[in-house]
Amino acid sequence: MKTISTTLIELPATADGRLYGKLSDDIYSFFRLPSRATDLLTAIAIKAGYNDTIALNPSFNKARGRFTLPQMKRIAASDVVGISTITRTAPQSYELADYIKRANPKAKVIIGGPHASALPEEALLHGDIVVTNEGDHTFVELLNHMANGGDLHGILGIAFKNEAGEITRTPKRSFLTNEELSNLPFPIYSKNVLDGITHVVINTSRGCPYACEYCAVIENFGREFRFMDIERTIELIQHTLAQTRKTVFFGDDNFAASPKRAKTLLEEILNRGIKMPQADFPDRDRGTNAAGVMHRDVSLGLLFHGISDQVA
Ligand code: B12
Numbered sequence: 001m002k003t004i005s006t007t008l009i010e011l012p013a014t015a016d017g018r019l020y021g022k023l024s025d026d027i028y029s030f031f032r033l034p035s036r037a038t039d040l041l042t043a044i045a046i047k048a049g050y051n052d053t054i055a056l057n058p059s060f061n062k063a064r065g066r067f068t069l070p071q072m073k074r075i076a077a078s079d080v081v082g083i084s085t086i087t088r089t090a091p092q093s094y095e096l097a098d099y100i101k102r103a104n105p106k107a108k109v110i111i112g113g114p115h116a117s118a119l120p121e122e123a124l125l126h127g128d129i130v131v132t133n134e135g136d137h138t139f140v141e142l143l144n145h146m147a148n149g150g151d152l153h154g155i156l157g158i159a160f161k162n163e164a165g166e167i168t169r170t171p172k173r174s175f176l177t178n179e180e181l182s183n184l185p186f187p188i189y190s191k192n193v194l195d196g197i198t199h200v201v202i203n204t205s206r207g208c209p210y211a212c213e214y215c216a217v218i219e220n221f222g223r224e225f226r227f228m229d230i231e232r233t234i235e236l237i238q239h240t241l242a243q244t245r246k247t248v249f250f251g252d253d254n255f256a257a258s259p260k261r262a263k264t265l266l267e268e269i270l271n272r273g274i275k276m277p278q279a280d281f282p283d284r285d286r287g288t289n290a291a292g293v294m295h296r297d298v299s300l301g302l303l304f305h306g307i308s309d310q311v312a
């Protein structure tokens with residue numbers, strides 16, 4: 001197997017959408033969170049044997065939002081550069097992809113995330129391959145492809161340009177099952193990230209059974225609510241808290257989509273005496289008093305209620 005050097009990047013939001021533009025100054029500036037996908041994808045690549053994989057998040061550099069010289073060198077020497085996008089960070093991500101293609105033409109630029117998933121044709125104007133929807137398995141298959149060769153047509157859930165320059169989309173990949181979610185490795189955070197964050201994000205489930213028409217979650221992660229088993233979730237919480245005592249932000253699409261599971265999880269946190277630093281997360285309570293247990297007993301605070309709560 002060929003050794004591959006892989007660098008994963010998520011860029012911060014900027015006021016003008018430029019790569020090195022002024023960083024956005026909004027409510028999210030109060031919270032400094034790790035990247036959504038890159039620390040998890042790094043762990044997944046390393047578990048698959050691609051040890052030379054790192055995630056860069058320039059938000060945590062001294063010059064916030066700007067790459068350091070060693071990071072620029074790393075990007076310029078990488079075989080694969082993966083960029084994670086939401087709509088808010090897409091323009092600067094494309095600017096970065098164009099820069100990488102000029103500075104390091106041999107690198108394969110892979111773009112993923114909710115924005116590229118929704119508009120793969122747009123992302124392919126800048127990257128070589130777009131990963132749509134969940135990338136956990138797709139990313140490993142792409143790295144296998146880079147290492148061993150093979151036919152991209154056999155990899156589900158991607159878009160790329162064929163030799164004639166035409167855009168090819170392979171069939172969608174099934175969403176991860178509960179068991180597959182439970183078997184994912186835990187995200188690997190660099191010291192830079194652990195030192196820089198104000199909150200750490202823990203995701204215990206994916207998908208949402210509702211269907212608010214403006215929401216990208218359903219398109220990206222599906223309507224079937226999938227979740228890690230309780231034991232694995234507790235392990236993830238303990239593993240994360242052993243690295244940092246920063247406040248936990250549960251980033252699940254809909255943490256309490258199964259109120260019963262939410263309550264069981266909270267009770268397990270209590271029963272095992274896990275001391276949670278004060279935390280925030282979205283909730284859909286539906287009469288189970290999960291929110292009450294959170295506030296009163298597990299000392300979790302600040303729920304993020306979606307607008308959907310008023311309209312659903
Ligand atoms: C938690 C969360 C937040 C948190 C914290 C984010 C964080 N750093 O963790 C907070 C509250 C801060 C937040 C803020 C915002 N958010 Co938000 N957020 C989420 C949520 C619920 C989970 C994110 C997450 O951790 N996902 C888990 C990771 C693993 O999933 P992922 O990033 O999609 O990655 C997977 C795939 O996409 C793919 N992938 C992703 N990148 C890459 C890259 C490569 C190379 C590959 C191969 C694969 C790949 O593989 C991954 C594993 O399967 C998502 C919903 C969702 N389901 O994603 C919305 C979501 C991402 N947010 C969204 C939005 C709109 C915002 C805001 C712009 C809100 C606003 N209107 O101001 C802000 C932006 C703030 C900012 N400065 O960036 C939208 C984005 C839609 C879009 N068009 O891009 C989403 C999808 C929700 C929605 N309702 O539609 N958000």
Ligand code: SF4
Nearest residue numbers: 208210211212215308
């Ligand atoms: S309840 Fe929330 S996550 Fe679910 S579809 Fe509506 S806005 Fe999206």
